[in-house]
Amino acid sequence: MKEEKCILKDQKSFKLKDIFECGQCFRWNEQEDGSYTGIWKENVVNVKQKNNEIIFEGVTKSGDLEKEIKEYFDIERDYEAIKIKLGKIDDNMKKSIEYGEGIRILNQDLWETIISFIISANNNIPRIKGIIERISKAYGKEIKYKEKSYYTFPTAEELKDVTVEEFRKLGLGFRDIRLYETTHMILENKVNLEELQKNPNTQEVREKLLSLSGVGPKVADCILLFSTLKRFEVFPIDVWVRRVMNDLYIKENDETKVSKKKIEDLANEKFGNLAGIAQQYLFYWRREIG
């Protein structure tokens, strides 16, 4: 593969730290020079930001780095308009948007997002990243870039013969069986990912996702929001989102007593069809300030 380079200038709503550390992705790592290197599909890319330039360097399968970048980073979408709309809601939103002003929601592969968020259940981000890295190294394809080896996220086909025990050895814990079952459900076409990708009915897609082993309401919503499904109206509720929603709006003494339905209704009412983006600003802000 040939090395490619691509530069985007004067890009608004684009900050590497905000994009890669807001919790949506697990395969981008900060380098010593402050740039980030990551892998998606069969692309290995390093990104750095200097002044008003974003510099992408790496190798792609298609040989068209610019096209891959524009797809993956959702470059055509107007995040400035989204932020203006959300910022009008209240001062809380204004504050969290100001904090995460460079967030963009990546177009991540559906299959990879499903498996990644099954792994995320009752887990922490460093450990999730470690598990995904080990799975990729064990079963993905090697891509060399600048003397270093990177590994693609394995396809369902590449995980076909992996046993529950082998998953367990990679440190998956109790999620091993879920990964095994979901992999085989998809291989057996009990859930057809291409059909999901084409289905405009979010509730139908959500129910299909919920039929997968290890996919409950929160994981399903993360898949809907963070993958190429791109459903901005969903509102994934985890411990951090419950915390920030209670702190800002509900104000119960014990946040663990607040029902998911109450949070969901409030989110729909306040944020409407941009609830998912609002969630991401709130999540990132609340998690970073501690």
Next chain:
DNA sequence: GTCCAGGGAATCA
């Protein structure tokens, strides 16, 4: 030793 992490599934009321 104890608690917690971007929860889900089984079980029980």
Next chain:
DNA sequence: TGATTCCATGGA
């Protein structure tokens, strides 16, 4: 339907 409990693992 709604609430409890268990589930591996590793870091704080």
